[in-house]
Amino acid sequence: MxxxxxxxxxxxxxxxxxxxxxxxxxxxxxxxxxxxxxxxxxxxxxxxxxxxxxxxxxxxxxxxxxxxxxxxxxxxxxxxxxxxxxxxxxxxxxxxxxxxxxxxxxxxxxxxxxxxxxxxxxxxxxxxxxxxxxxxxxxxxxxxxxxxxxxxxMTFVLGQSFLKSDSGCSPVTIPIEPADTVGVSPEAVISWHNINHNTQDGWNKSNKGQGVNIAILDTGLSPTQSKLNADFDEGESFGRTVTKKGFFAPTIGGPYDGWEDQCGHGTSMAGLAVGPKGFNNTPAGVAYKANLISYRCTEDVIINTAQEKDGVSDALFHAADTTVHIISMSLGDLFFNGMVADAIAYAEGNGKLIFAAAGTSTFITNGFGVIFPADMNETVAVTGVKEGSAPYERCETCHDGPEVDFVVEMERVSNTSLHGVTLGEPDLSITYVGGSSCATATTAGQAALILSNDLSMNSAQIVAKMMAASNFFPNRDDDHGWGTVDLDLALSQPPFESCDDSLNYTITMEITNISFPPTSDGIFNNTAEWVVEIEGQSFFFEVDIAGESDSPNEFLNNSTCGFYPMVIQLGSNLCGENFIDNINVITHEDDGGSNDCTYNSTFDDDYSSTNETILFSNNTFAHQGGGGVFTFTYNLYCKANERPELEVSGDDMLCINGTDGTIDATATGGVPSFTITYNINNGGDQTLVSDNTGLAQLVHSPISQGNFSYLFSQVESAEGCISKINETHSLYVSPVDYAQGGYGALTGTINSIKDYETDGVIDAFQVLDSLAIVDYDSGIEINLLAGFEIKQGALFYAFINGCNNGNGGLNIIDSDSNEKR
Incomplete structure (x- = not known):
């Protein structure tokens, strides 16, 4: 800004x-x-x-x-x-x-x-x-x-209207090429451009957008396209809702004209983001289980009339005060507008993640930079590029520049008229749609997939996951931001959690406020141009020379360098550390003839480089700059690099005074040996230590009858990484001592007629071969334990007096297969 x-x-x-x-x-x-x-x-x-x-x-x-x-x-x-x-x-x-x-x-x-x-x-x-x-x-x-x-x-048209959508309000009549869609269940298709972003892998690893509310601010929805109306929740998109709002007045100061799309652009954008994964071979949107809130707030894709700017602003204020999570705006203008900017700041401040199109123009004017409102710090700017590996070439009519955060491959190299495939008009028709419009709605759907796996994530956390899964990361391209998002990688990342000293984490820091010191400016004498570099990421801020304190988006000039949300990868801590240290912070005041982010000792001044320690238990740190003290307020988000885990197995039934049982606890996810904490029947904590393979073994002597619950609550690796766990293993010791009662353990192969009777419990471990006829009569229960098998031809009778309300019960099993049972 x-x-x-x-x-x-x-x-x-x-x-x-x-x-x-x-x-x-x-x-x-x-x-x-x-x-x-x-x-x-x-x-x-x-x-x-x-x-x-x-x-x-x-x-x-x-x-x-x-x-x-x-x-x-x-x-x-x-x-x-x-x-x-x-x-x-x-x-x-x-x-x-x-x-x-x-x-x-x-x-x-x-x-x-x-x-x-x-x-x-x-x-x-x-x-x-x-x-x-x-x-x-x-x-x-x-x-x-x-x-x-x-x-x-409010209303100024530059020459003839330079801006347009690649499809805009004109329907695309090119037939869909067979290679541009692939069939998916139950009877839908997926667009080629989504395949290039590993969307199908993203579907397999996500909740498909379920629970996420996406607002699309555009020209509305077609009343004739059933996939965005009555059939919105068909097929695998069941259980979601579509809401339609109208905020556009055709005449200045007149009434709104409803929610219906009279252009076609809004219908196409909705199809890209949230089209149903259903039937009739229509294309599924990226987040096909997300809810849709459609706002008709413009007549076309250019926000250039007073009533369009008023409609967009009212739609943003409305969405900001609802449960909307993500806002997609495939709209814009070459003119900054304060009314719309106020509404965007209000919505972003209320936690809405806003994606905006970087711009789509005629070939004459696509040399212009990123358009409004995508150039605002409060929005995530998206543009389209041709298919293929980086370095990317922008699509034929797309804008790009330093404000761009993400790109989408949405234009074929072989034919620049072939773009993303989406829903069109009339009903059940599909069409191509391109430009940064296509890229923006697609990216909004990608964000919804990520958010649906953890609805508690905030905007900065969603963007951080997208950044980490993009092809340029950890670097940032001058024109194409972080690049394309790989949804398979984005949805394979561990979840964010609170930072503590128990684990080794990859740590992301979000700067939420910066307090700048006062300084003088030898060139302009009114504005200090501070460059802040943290761990190699540079940001250019324009600040009053008296010093100011506010959110970084109030000062950030993202056309020079930097991005918002201001999220920075700090690296990793060690287990046992509740901090991360040696975080390099460099500041200087840019006094050169043109704005840049590189320090020049001839022209620039107030240079300072320090290494800071970021504490998990705090939310501010100070940096001593050359012109005074900078104070940074931050949030930390942690992803565990490796977490000790425990798998428990072993005996679950023993006879009193019989053979000892064993329980194996196998720890993984760290350096052995592991220290394992457990208790028996909620008693006091006990520990055991694994061998160098991670195996620890417990022995249970059956000297007391009853149920025994082993609760494993913690596992700690040799390097001090600790996981809180909740693993339970249950073991039962039978009250009958068969060794003393004459029945024994009833083990061994039986190949003849056998009749076992007791008023108590029978615990059986036998293998009944094909000639056996076995009859168990018990007063309480019969336990068929591990190792009890019936081979083909054998007969097994079981009668328990206590069953069936005291009337007893008879169960006959006649094995008629080769399977052991």
């Missing part, structure tokens, strides 16, 4: 066309177009009206519908990272809203102009509202208020 400081002065109304005594001229449409295109091409960044001069903004208003959105706040609440828990209808916010509104009302009262000055109304639960502005003096006065955060032109 770029931060800019403005000098604040008193406002007053001036003569039309003048400011502080100077004449002001406005740009005609063509000149303004050229000005904006030059910015887009030279900076590779979206065009932000709010940081432009009054003249440029007024030129934009005069060449559009003259609707200006005003973002306001109490003076102490400028940071969007604070919005997530704000009550925008509180007195502090209402006071700021009233101040701006009063200025507008006073102007129109004095000017006597009859106009619908608030064309979209004023929502008391939003930190912005829209105003019709025709006069330069009104614009200038608004921008002087210290409660105003931004002023953006």
């Amino acid at each position: 770029h931060k800019f400081l403005c000098f604040i002065s008193l406002f007053f109304f001036l003569g039309k066309g003048s400011l502080l005594g100077q004449e002001t001229s406005f740009l005609k449409k063509q000149k303004l177009d050229n000005f904006i295109k030059t910015h887009l091409q030279e900076t590779q960044q979206t065009f932000n009206w709010s940081i432009q001069s009054d003249t440029i903004i007024m030129s934009g208003l005069l060449n559009s519908d003259s609707i200006l959105v005003i973002g306001f706040s109490p003076p102490s609440m400028k940071s969007r990272s604070l919005f997530f828990d704000q009550n925008f209808n509180s007195e502090a916010w209402n006071k700021a809203r009233r101040e701006v509104k009063q200025l507008v009302d006073d102007y129109y009262n004095i000017s006597n102009i009859e106009v619908n000055k608030y064309p979209l109304g004023i929502n008391s639960n939003r930190p912005y509202f829209c105003v019709k502005v025709y006069d330069y003096n009104l614009l200038h006065s608004i921008r002087q208020l210290n409660t105003v955060r931004y002023t953006d032109v």
